[in-house]
Amino acid sequence: MPLSPPFIEQAAQALMRGELVAFPTETVYGLGADAADPAAVARIYAAKGRPSNHPVIVHVAKPEDIVSWCKDIPDQAWRLAKAFWPGPLTLILKRHPDVDAAVSGGQTTIGVRCPAHPVTRELLTMFGELKQQANEARAGVAAPSANRFGRVSPTCAQHVRSEFADLVAQGMPVLEGGDSEVGIESTIIDLSSVSSGGAPALLRPGAISAEQVAAVLGQAVIGHQASSPRVSGSLKAHYAPSTPLALCESGECQEKVKAWLTDHQGKGEGQGRLAVLTRGPSMAAPSARVVVISMPRDALAYGQTLYATLRELDEMGVAAAIVENVPNKPVWAGVRDRLVRAAAAFEDGH
Numbered sequence: 431m432p433l434s435p436p437f438i439e440q441a442a443q444a445l446m447r448g449e450l451v452a453f454p455t456e457t458v459y460g461l462g463a464d465a466a467d468p469a470a471v472a473r474i475y476a477a478k479g480r481p482s483n484h485p486v487i488v489h490v491a492k493p494e495d496i497v498s499w500c501k502d503i504p505d506q507a508w509r510l511a512k513a514f515w516p517g518p519l520t521l522i523l524k525r526h527p528d529v530d531a532a533v534s535g536g537q538t539t540i541g542v543r544c545p546a547h548p549v550t551r552e553l554l555t556m557f558g559e560l561k562q563q564a565n566e567a568r569a570g571v572a573a574p575s576a577n578r579f580g581r582v583s584p585t586c587a588q589h590v591r592s593e594f595a596d597l598v599a600q601g602m603p604v605l606e607g608g609d610s611e612v613g614i615e616s617t618i619i620d621l622s623s624v625s626s627g628g629a630p631a632l633l634r635p636g637a638i639s640a641e642q643v644a645a646v647l648g649q650a651v652i653g654h655q656a657s658s659p660r661v662s663g664s665l666k667a668h669y670a671p672s673t674p675l676a677l678c679e680s681g682e683c684q685e686k687v688k689a690w691l692t693d694h695q696g697k698g699e700g701q702g703r704l705a706v707l708t709r710g711p712s713m714a715a716p717s718a719r720v721v722v723i724s725m726p727r728d729a730l731a732y733g734q735t736l737y738a739t740l741r742e743l744d745e746m747g748v749a750a751a752i753v754e755n756v757p758n759k760p761v762w763a764g765v766r767d768r769l770v771r772a773a774a775a776f777e778d779g780h
């Protein structure tokens with residue numbers, strides 16, 4: 431896809447004016463604003479409908495730029511940056527005292543990431559140059575995923591345009607960057623307490639596994655603790671499509687589908703169709719009312735296509751979806767986490 435530098439520069443200028451810009455990353459598309467401008471950051475929260483106590487990630491052009499945003503950066507952070515940046519890893523560190531608390535939802539920590547997508551690296555570099563010309567030292571773009579709060583993250587520019595049609599109509603730039611290569615959000619590792627003897631903690635699984643992080647650190651990474659700082663992606667129900675979605679274990683799919691068809695016969699909603707997401711070769715559709723979608727057998731390929739597939743379910747107008755769960759193995763942790771949370775949105779009590 432041809433990338434147009436003038437367009438990227440216009441986007442960098444929009445950020446300088448405190449406006450919002452949507453941009454591609456290798457994980458998902460982001461909805462960005464100048465992280466040093468609390469009013470601009472507030473626009474992100476308003477656009478997403480996100481509670482203001484949920485922190486956002488600051489995206490930087492180069493790993494060394496995190497010194498403007500964080501303090502007491504431990505050696506572990508530099509080791510992970512060297513191994514995985516630019517790339518799909520977010521580090522939670524102590525917030526620099528000069529950085530406004532708004533960007534980290536009022537917390538004393540801050541999330542930072544150096545993304546790999548070439549369009550966004552260019553955007554961040556240009557933004558840094560404009561900041562320097564304006565004699566401002568701190569250049570970073572605060573950005574959550576470019577979706578409404580609780581919904582599925584966008585993995586192509588078209589998803590962003592449909593999610594924020596109102597902002598696009600008002601002139602918000604949406605930088606084009608093709609389909610996101612990773613497709614699920616970055617792995618989040620909390621290092622904010624390692625300098626006081628705490629262990630690195632996994633707050634959100636992603637394409638970079640906790641095992642890979644532990645191997646670089648030579649230190650165990652603990653799972654998500656109840657006392658860890660708030661992560662909206664760790665709410666039990668999150669990342670959900672509108673189509674009611676239920677998980678089933680491998681081998682139970684046929685049975686679940688039959689039960690659904692029996693339950694939905696002759697009732698009003700019995701007219702609806704059911705989507706079944708299987709892993710690998712499709713199972714035969716037992717009825718014209720069942721649409722079988724075959725998902726990749728490989729974890730990274732599955733992650734790449736997951737969110738686009740969830741959006742397609744909504745577009746197809748199926749009544750419900752049954753998803754064959756993925757293996758409980760480290761390489762699948764990110765995908766499994768997103769599927770469990772998407773399904774949780776439709777469980778009793780929600």
Ligand code: TXA
Nearest residue numbers: 457460485486539540541574575615616659661662663
């Ligand atoms: O891949 C990604 O990380 C994408 C792209 C755009 O970079 N961004 C993304 O942002 O997923 P968002 O806001 O949708 O999710 C970021 C997560 C949130 O769950 C937030 O609570 C958590 O990071 N987070 C950010 N700063 C934090 C902090 N200081 N402490 C704990 N969690 C934090």
Ligand code: MG
Nearest residue numbers: 574575583663
């Ligand atoms: Mg998000």
